[in-house]
Amino acid sequence: MVKAQFVWGILLGAVLILSALYLLFLFLPAPVPALVGQYFSPAELERARRYQQTVRLLGLAAYLTKAGLLWWLWWSGQGASMARLVLKWSGHRYCLALALFFGGIWLLLRLAELPFTFSSGFVVQHRWGFSTQGLLSWWLDYLKGSGLDLLFSGIGTLLLFWSTARWPTGWWAAAGLFLAAWMVIETMLWPVFVAPLFNRFEPVADGPIKDMVVRLAGRAGMEVEEVLVMDASRRTTKANAYFAGLGGTKRIVLYDTLLKNYPPEEIEAVVAHEIAHWARGHIVRSLVWGIAGGFALFGALYAVLRISAPGEALRGGPYAPHILIIIWLFFHLLSFLALPVQNSLSRQLEREADRVALELTGNIPAMVQLHVDLARCNLQDVAPAPFVEWLTYSHPAPWRRIEAALKAW
Numbered sequence: 001m002v003k004a005q006f007v008w009g010i011l012l013g014a015v016l017i018l019s020a021l022y023l024l025f026l027f028l029p030a031p032v033p034a035l036v037g038q039y040f041s042p043a044e045l046e047r048a049r050r051y052q053q054t055v056r057l058l059g060l061a062a063y064l065t066k067a068g069l070l071w072w073l074w075w076s077g078q079g080a081s082m083a084r085l086v087l088k089w090s091g092h093r094y095c096l097a098l099a100l101f102f103g104g105i106w107l108l109l110r111l112a113e114l115p116f117t118f119s120s121g122f123v124v125q126h127r128w129g130f131s132t133q134g135l136l137s138w139w140l141d142y143l144k145g146s147g148l149d150l151l152f153s154g155i156g157t158l159l160l161f162w163s164t165a166r167w168p169t170g171w172w173a174a175a176g177l178f179l180a181a182w183m184v185i186e187t188m189l190w191p192v193f194v195a196p197l198f199n200r201f202e203p204v205a206d207g208p209i210k211d212m213v214v215r216l217a218g219r220a221g222m223e224v225e226e227v228l229v230m231d232a233s234r235r236t237t238k239a240n241a242y243f244a245g246l247g248g249t250k251r252i253v254l255y256d257t258l259l260k261n262y263p264p265e266e267i268e269a270v271v272a273h274e275i276a277h278w279a280r281g282h283i284v285r286s287l288v289w290g291i292a293g294g295f296a297l298f299g300a301l302y303a304v305l306r307i308s309a310p311g312e313a314l315r316g317g318p319y320a321p322h323i324l325i326i327i328w329l330f331f332h333l334l335s336f337l338a339l340p341v342q343n344s345l346s347r348q349l350e351r352e353a354d355r356v357a358l359e360l361t362g363n364i365p366a367m368v369q370l371h372v373d374l375a376r377c378n379l380q381d382v383a384p385a386p387f388v389e390w391l392t393y394s395h396p397a398p399w400r401r402i403e404a405a406l407k408a409w
């Protein structure tokens, strides 16, 4: 148990230190590179910073609340007593008890996070003039999202606990395999089954935009099967685009807010960036990293459980329901600690996509202006503190993207 306390102490300590530094650098004035002043006024920079501080503070608060709750449930023994109670209620039918316990803890965590989710997703978005969504529609989205989360994490939990009974010492490898299969299926099916639950997608109409996409794709040596326009304006004024899917479901999605508010050469820069992701196989590369990370995480989880709950991990048979808490706690802490690795890999892909996009369009001023306009309209912090960027940015900070484009001259 001493060994277990040592390991958990290190995990929690690392999360708390990173969180404290994150907070510090989020609010400490960051040095602004000279280049930024050419494109943004001090007032614009300040406004974006305040918006980012608000949203990020709420995100961190939600994260820490959930971590605190899980930590307390496990180390106070409350989680174990709740599980015993649920086992008794269910007449010691294991599957039923596990499902009930999972549902209870899932709900508790959702409720604990709700004030933060609602503040950052609805209140703040309205206050800063981004949201075009009514309260009812927001709740509908929230309930749909929660339903999907309950369904998929429920199935995952049952499968994981079933594996602990089936393969008492090798379940972590089986879990890695299940996760890998799920990630492939999800990447393939998300754009066709899940995304349409929240938005309407329509093929981009024949005309200059479509011709431009076909031209760019041709230059990249590939055929782009689907370019869709999403009705993002039903929720937000923010503009964006993304590339999703696998095999036959591959598609480029453009927000209608982008098509409506941005000039053609900037839309071309966006499309070129998404085609570059496609041409360089970025989805497959991310999947491979994700799958490798999944195996490593489950392996580490098994090692940690062997010292944290030796009674369960060494006896064989399915784990008792309350082990769910320590599993979630482990993943919750590790998901934060893995952020720098995950984001640095993602930034690497984004840099590559920006570079290839410039090769495709050859239009440096449009690429620079795109990053300026996106940062301005979406209130991105143009030059965050390097620590904040290192920990949380999936894309390079806007000023770095502008600088990289200018350097291509």
Ligand SMILES: [Zn+2]
Pocket (backbone or CB within 6 Å): 273, 277, 350, 353
């Ligand atoms: Zn990208």
